[in-house]
Amino acid sequence: MNDPIRSRLIIFSLLVFSLLISIGCESAEESRVTYSIPEQPEMGTGYTEKPGWAIEEFAVAAANPLATDAGYQIIQAGGSAVDAAIAVQMVLTLVEPQSSGIGGGAFLLNWDGEQVYAYNGRESAPAAADENHFLDENGDPLPFRDAVRSGKSVGVPGTIAMLKQAHERHGVLPWSELFEPAITLAENGFKVSPRLSQLLAGDDAFRNDDIASQFYYDENSEAISVGYELKNPALAEILRRVANEGIDAFYQGDVAEHIVERIRSHERPGNMTVEDINNYPSQDFETRALCNDWKSYNICGFPPPSSGHIAIMQILGILEQVDSSETDFENGLMTADWMHNYLEAAKLAFADRNKYIGDWDFVDAPAGDWNSLMEPAYLSERASLIGDQSMGTAEPGNPGEIQAMLGVQPYQPESGTSHISIVDRDGNTVSMTTTIENGFGSRIMSDGGTGLPGGFILNNELTDFSLSPVDDDGNPMANRVEPNKRPRSSMSPSLAFEKDSGRILASVGSPGGAAIIHYTAKAIIGMYDWDLNAQDAINLPNFANYNGASVLEEGRFPSELIEALQDRGHEVTERTLTSGIQAIQVTEDGYFGGADPRREGIVKGQ
Template sequence: MSCNIIKNLLILLIISAGFVFFSLSGCVSQSQQGKVSYQIPEPPEISTGYQPKPGWATSEFAVASANPLSTDAGYQIIQAGGNAVDATIAVQLVLTLVEPQSSGIGGGAFFMMWDGKEIHAYNGRETAPSGATERLFLDENGETLQHADAVRSGKSVGVPGTLALLNVIHDEFGRLPWTEVLEPAITLAEEGFEITPRLHELLENDESLRNDELARDFYYDEEGNALPVGHLLKNPALAQILRKVSGEGISAFYEGDAARDISARIQAHEQPGSMTTEDLEEYPSLDLETEEICNDWKAYEICGFPPPASGHLAIMQILGIMENLKEPEVAFLDSIPSTGWLHQYLEAAKLAFADRNQYVADERFVQPPGGSWQTMLDSTYLAERAQLIQTNASMERAEPGTPGEMQAMYGVQKTQPEYGTSHISIVDREGNAVSMTTTIESGFGSRIMSDGGTGLPGGFMLNNELTDFSFSPIDEEGNPIANRVEPGKRPRSSMAPTLVFDGETGEFLASVGSPGGTSIIHYTAKAIVGMYEWDLNAQKAIDLPNFGNYNGPSVLEENRFPDNLINELEAMGHEIIIRPMTSGIHAIQKTDKGYFGGADPRREGTVMGE
């Protein structure tokens, strides 16, 4: 039976099952392993808003990412004999093209992989240029810049790390040739993809992006309207950049025309940054390998990233504090957390964020309290913090604790907005499990586009990652902020790529993570709790309503919580804000029969596998 007949039969079966799915692609047989013959799949059916998703059961491998085309690229790479690392590279490079608002080669990423024996972690976070100072986001009067103005400037752009990261993990673990894992993104960039409703809506609503000449000419028509849904968008500039990277290696990005174009556009901005070609050339020489942090929770071991990532520390503080509290009689009812459980979670989150804002920054520049980040997760310390939570009354705001023997001399960073990012979860046929969260920070990053010096239409967006630093280098008492700007420093991140293991046997159980700025911490924690405290499958855990607290008002997802629950929380003293909370959680769980993958109904992601 031909590949097309098989595909058509499967599509009919899927549609008859009652949900819309994008077409299956490739049909690359096992006999074709070792050679990628990438085929562009049919345009996916994409919707805006909340689109229920079924979850996907697979027996051999699974790929989860933020766009059907990127998921399909990873799927085809594994079908051609690639492993999880090869698939991760293909997925990320396609995301550069089809999800330019969230991640790409102009940004950075945290990568973590379980190879069946040990975890490997690599830090591709952006760095501050050598010319950056702690006054980067202060005006001539010493006042902090408006956040939006800082984001949309050359000042905000950090030295990109994504391509250097992809190169390192390919050298260490990749199976297919570098040229082959780049082929899906190159082919799609050359032949085009159809603009989805989500991308169209984001383009239409972003006025600042129109101020960049390259982006305006590429994404908008002559009247300044975003290109319509279904428009076939080709990106010849990105295709040429990736062709050069495919043939010459990442020096084609970090040196030469591409590096000159990146630095020139940053320095020529009306609010210029200081990044030089030397800053770019230096990045690939950095040691990106780092050591994961693993902690016990209930019957599980949860592994995540050390600083400058704050996600794992905050998640494990929240869950660890809650373990010291008397569990409410009802924690989960009718597909939502109970009032009592939410009260405990939101209060624990205040305590975790208070510590985060004082202590967490790039560990190459700051000392952990007590000499180890594990002091923040010490069981005695978390039990002490839990005593600050009252049964029926909310604290207005939490103060940082003292996890080490002495109070840190760092000041407390004020809360600043964080945005953006994308998450990739992949498990291959050999059981290699990847969790990678990747970002350019805000939607469309700094709103500065680079064509890599090609002179062709298109290109990629440059990040605004430096706005994740504290804008002010000191607090009101004059104490230095741990997360202040310093040359070569990586800004603090909320990203939380996570791997879950059986605490007794060490068996791999899940890969999970999410985009969402500061809310990544809450989205990822929610998925972990849903899967391993409330016994939900990955999809149902992802579907749960979102909630969070950042050491201030509590936020609940719009239209997902009943009035009586909101009223009960307010009666306890919680200040409640209701708003959309657009997570993009992806998770792959190990099951008795293989794997089960879930993708967030709030975005256009999906899962594929066999």
């Protein structure tokens, strides 16, 4: 064949090929998500009054306006509550990296109008980890700060794998389209919020990470400023791969290898392997929600490894058993009598939490059933221990016939996390709490092997295990490190229902470490004991007790109340208690959403 004929045939073939591609593109279903970057106000940090939001058709509540807007646009495009939660989480990875992300884990509850589904995306310990994981060469537990800021603290990330399974059951839009908001923002840039800038500036360890130091800090180690237009090319590339190729793009290949490289090359290395990451998605993430009655309500939450739901229901149940006056709540504030009873109930709940709660695949429930800790008869027995004076420190109870030979885990700090509440147009309702644990997690970043600037932060979830495997008497801790085990959590995503009708009433939860339990309990009590709307319940001053001294939110309680508690023997301290509660209530006209004034979140809907 001569060259002119060959050339004409090549040109003709290309024209036909182009025409076929064009026809194929026109016939294929077009993407329903046409994401547009919203205006990005530079929101203040500290305590910023929020109005509460009355909405008719659907609502999205998240910890950052850009994340909330991403979920809003997904539902506008026809997506479900789970679809919106996925989009919100991917944007939070970018704009609120200190709290959650694809390098961490999450618990998700979804109500589909008939059933509550629970999905456990908690991180897990490597297969090579054992109960001596956090012991030094002398057999002593590492200092908590050193354990956190190390490769030892990183658990196998679970968020993406869990969300994929939830999407397969409850998703409407294609998986790939849910990543468009985060990819667009990562490529085009977003304005750094006051909270992110402030936390970067205040963290001495994170700026020592070689990826973070070049991404979040300048040549003088100064944190990027408020309003700086930050792009994250590495995260955009990773999310694009996960969107187009599925979760294998995260759990196999370059990303998994780079995570392990970062962990094992740390000056205090961990023992995670690529196989640990490869194997994580093979499990079933669906678990059984715990749903328990309280007064005329039914509250659903997460089972172990979360301690949150059990502790909340113990506190609520004990308070219900305690004789209380008609003046629990006066002039917009809880009374000293009520506070005394609450703080004592919290001590009893945390005493049980610190003894019994661990990953239920590894730890036997007392009396063979986790509900035994929430039985009215047991809670009545516990409530009888509350008197007019502080009990100081509570001892664990025994809901079974045989005393469990377990140690009582001492207090360890917990912090970080983010919460998402969503209701879609069909009434499907999500409550999802998500975390990388400490602020900026392990202080280790991964660029997923892309070699591009940015990336995501690896969790420090393994420091939620007891650093010591046994107590002073040699009794094992329920929450000790074991291979492939999930650490105990305080995350408390909650759904509230009317007990008699089964009608859903609210989605609520909060970040805040162990104080999550108190923040979520406060919001539930405010909404359904004191008839407050979601915003007013969230606005109530915070308080906490972890079975010791009581902590009250600084500047929010009158001196008379504090003195009344001290007169009853309470040790009281005041400090900043930065909750991040998000809540959406069902109302006669639709929904009412609340966002915590202590953080940057908002509610958006139609």
